[in-house]
Amino acid sequence: SCPCDANSCIMSATLSNEPSSRFSDCSFSLPSRFSDCSFNQYSSDIIHYHECLLNEPSRTDIVSPPVCGNYYPEVGEDCDCGPPANCQNPCCDAATCGLTTGSQCAEGLCCDQCRLKKAGTICRKARGDNPDDRCTGQSGVCPRNT
Numbered sequence: 001s002c003p004c005d006a007n008s009c010i011m012s013a014t015l016s017n018e019p020s021s022r023f024s025d026c027s028f029s030l031p032s033r034f035s036d037c038s039f040n041q042y043s044s045d046i047i048h049y050h051e052c053l054l055n056e057p058s059r060t061d062i063v064s065p066p067v068c069g070n071y072y073p074e075v076g077e078d079c080d081c082g083p084p085a086n087c088q089n090p091c092c093d094a095a096t097c098g099l100t101t102g103s104q105c106a107e108g109l110c111c112d113q114c115r116l117k118k119a120g121t122i123c124r125k126a127r128g129d130n131p132d133d134r135c136t137g138q139s140g141v142c143p144r145n146t
Contacts, residue, residue: 068097079106090114108140116140 066074073080078099079092087094091106091114105111109123117123119137124144126132133142 066097069094073097081106105140109142110135110137111140 066076068077068080069083071080071082077097079089080097081087081089081092081094084094089106091100091103091111092098093100099106100114103114104116105114110117110121116137116139117135119135121135122132123135123142124133130145133144136143
């Protein structure tokens with residue numbers, strides 16, 4: 001058994017509606033250093049397989065029910081700016097995880113002061129062989145290679 005003295009813990013055996021910010025006793029009591037072999041393997045993995053660390057999961061990849069207030073907009077939420085006491089986004093209603101009245105978007109490179117940027121606005125400059133990425137006018141998210 002791994003006691004957790006908070007409402008929710010990282011590496012806990014059960015899911016919770018509360019955001020995790022602490023380690024369970026089992027996770028915390030693990031050794032705090034890597035062996036040389038583990039460190040070398042970890043370093044190699046980070047260098048060669050870093051894409052998975054940079055690949056943000058899609059809203060549809062989440063298997064637990066949506067939780068308003070966890071800072072991650074899940075299916076059914078327009079935005080998620082955390083608990084009402086912590087929300088700093090004027091475009092997002094922290095109590096409902098919906099857009100505030102009059103807002104078209106809450107975040108993203110194609111969102112400016114709660115309004116969608118016009119279709120065709122460059123949101124990411126060309127790099128190498130990739131052309132400029134442009135806003136669609138339908139979402140605050142800057143699509144890749146459109």
